[in-house]
Amino acid sequence: MADATDRRSASPPDPASLPVPERLLSAATRLFAQHGFERTSVQELVDAAGVTKGAMYHYFSSKEDLLFAVYQRVLAMQTRRLEEFAEADGPLAERLHAAAADVVLTTVDNLDDTVIFFRSLHMLSEERRGAVRKERRRYHERFREMIRTGQRQGVFRADVPADLVVNHFFGSVHHLGMWYRPDGALSGAAIGGYYADLLLASLRPDPAPTGTG
Amino acid sequence: MADATDRRSASPPDPASLPVPERLLSAATRLFAQHGFERTSVQELVDAAGVTKGAMYHYFSSKEDLLFAVYQRVLAMQTRRLEEFAEADGPLAERLHAAAADVVLTTVDNLDDTVIFFRSLHMLSEERRGAVRKERRRYHERFREMIRTGQRQGVFRADVPADLVVNHFFGSVHHLGMWYRPDGALSGAAIGGYYADLLLASLRPDPAPTGTG
DNA sequence: CGGCACATACCGCCTGGTCGGTGGGAGGAC
DNA sequence: GTCCTCCCACCGACCAGGCGGTATGTGCCG
Numbered sequence: 001m002a003d004a005t006d007r008r009s010a011s012p013p014d015p016a017s018l019p020v021p022e023r024l025l026s027a028a029t030r031l032f033a034q035h036g037f038e039r040t041s042v043q044e045l046v047d048a049a050g051v052t053k054g055a056m057y058h059y060f061s062s063k064e065d066l067l068f069a070v071y072q073r074v075l076a077m078q079t080r081r082l083e084e085f086a087e088a089d090g091p092l093a094e095r096l097h098a099a100a101a102d103v104v105l106t107t108v109d110n111l112d113d114t115v116i117f118f119r120s121l122h123m124l125s126e127e128r129r130g131a132v133r134k135e136r137r138r139y140h141e142r143f144r145e146m147i148r149t150g151q152r153q154g155v156f157r158a159d160v161p162a163d164l165v166v167n168h169f170f171g172s173v174h175h176l177g178m179w180y181r182p183d184g185a186l187s188g189a190a191i192g193g194y195y196a197d198l199l200l201a202s203l204r205p206d207p208a209p210t211g212t213g
Numbered sequence: 214m215a216d217a218t219d220r221r222s223a224s225p226p227d228p229a230s231l232p233v234p235e236r237l238l239s240a241a242t243r244l245f246a247q248h249g250f251e252r253t254s255v256q257e258l259v260d261a262a263g264v265t266k267g268a269m270y271h272y273f274s275s276k277e278d279l280l281f282a283v284y285q286r287v288l289a290m291q292t293r294r295l296e297e298f299a300e301a302d303g304p305l306a307e308r309l310h311a312a313a314a315d316v317v318l319t320t321v322d323n324l325d326d327t328v329i330f331f332r333s334l335h336m337l338s339e340e341r342r343g344a345v346r347k348e349r350r351r352y353h354e355r356f357r358e359m360i361r362t363g364q365r366q367g368v369f370r371a372d373v374p375a376d377l378v379v380n381h382f383f384g385s386v387h388h389l390g391m392w393y394r395p396d397g398a399l400s401g402a403a404i405g406g407y408y409a410d411l412l413l414a415s416l417r418p419d420p421a422p423t424g425t426g
Numbered sequence: 427c428g429g430c431a432c433a434t435a436c437c438g439c440c441t442g443g444t445c446g447g448t449g450g451g452a453g454g455a456c
Numbered sequence: 457g458t459c460c461t462c463c464c465a466c467c468g469a470c471c472a473g474g475c476g477g478t479a480t481g482t483g484c485c486g
């Protein structure tokens with residue numbers, strides 16, 4: 001379950017051995033995250049991937065199509081990861097903790113993807129944006145169900161909407177792209193641990209409600 | 214302190230009574246948030262503001278200059294708000310709670326600004342981006358100091374870095390632009406209350422440390 | 427009558443996308 | 457085995473459009 005991070009050093013010109021679509025995907029991910037979707041010209045992109053425009057338009061119908069492909073890859077990975085944790089054994093609180101920590105870890109291991117995900121959604125067509133949102137929602141709901149279950153069981157406080165907690169948590173995760181640096185003081189795993197702790201702490205049943213209810 | 218929300222219905226063609234620079238600022242805020250900076254052409258922008266290109270380039274040196282002006286306005290507002298709360302009287306925990314809730318409220322009342330802030334940072338020149346980051350950091354630090362103080366006083370748990378807590382919190386606030394809708398089930402004030410509760414709950418001294426340390 | 431606050435026509439550049447071409451490998455005919 | 461054929465993956469010069477930005481003109485106010 002910890003072996004999905006090995007495709008990481010394959011960023012530069014790309015070994016030429018990889019198939020063209022993957023090289024494009026990888027170059028696009030890097031450049032879109034670095035300069036933004038609109039600031040990355042198709043020419044730059046294909047140069048970075050070591051292919052030509054012709055090659056790109058052979059596999060992707062447009063620049064936006066390429067962006068969408070990036071989204072699909074991220075979405076697929078996220079979903080797969082969460083499923084694994086949600087369906088594992090053990091006490092709910094531990095599963096949630098593990099899943100939360102893993103989301104953080106996966107996020108910092110694929111920071112480029114995350115940066116693009118939230119920054120460039122509006123560059124997708126209405127239709128595709130809808131598709132992304134839908135998939136993303138399913139993801140949220142999977143997470144939310146874990147929290148709801150805990151609330152019903154009484155192991156989590158129930159005076160705060162599960163939906164809100166999920167949005168709260170993923171907000172902080174999403175924000176990682178704004179401040180996390182691989183060479184910083186905290187490792188991805190450390191941050192994951194803290195974030196999961198924070199989540200669980202904020203869900204601990206409260207003897208003295210401060211809230212607005 | 215709750216009266217800064219009145220500039221809200223002045224969005225459409227703009228009463229023509231307002232001075233040109235403000236009309237441009239307001240149109241830019243709306244359009245940049247709606248379609249993104251790159252997708253908004255200067256022509257669209259000036260049309261929406263009810264002025265001409267000539268007028269715009271009379272007050273702003275470039276499209277990016279206009280974006281920067283948007284940032285400056287947001288920054289100024291955020292800073293001013295926080296100062297008020299940080300320097301108020303009362304117990305630390307209460308001040309932090311109030312400040313946190315207010316950040317949320319201010320954010321949802323000015324959602325467009327927030328959306329632009331995090332989505333379009335990379336469209337600014339290196340220099341201006343630096344300026345924005347610097348100001349933003351000062352803002353974070355002001356918040357962090359409240360938490361640190363609480364940690365030293367023992368009213369907040371100290372086994373989690375204050376910096377990380379701040380980033381965690383502001384991440385969730387920033388994310389509001391992704392899901393909050395004015396016509397949704399939760400009001401800005403309600404969300405603010407919850408978020409502040411969540412923050413305080415996650416800072417409550419912990420009898421049984423789960424953490425990674 | 428000077429100059430500030432705009433108006434408008436215009437420009438060159440750069441971008442995403444296209445389209446006729448091509449080389450080389452698989453495969454059928456003999 | 458060899459040749460011819462075909463087609464698929466890819467090439468790259470080219471294009472039209474739209475963009476940000478400019479430059480010159482003009483009316484109005486002090």
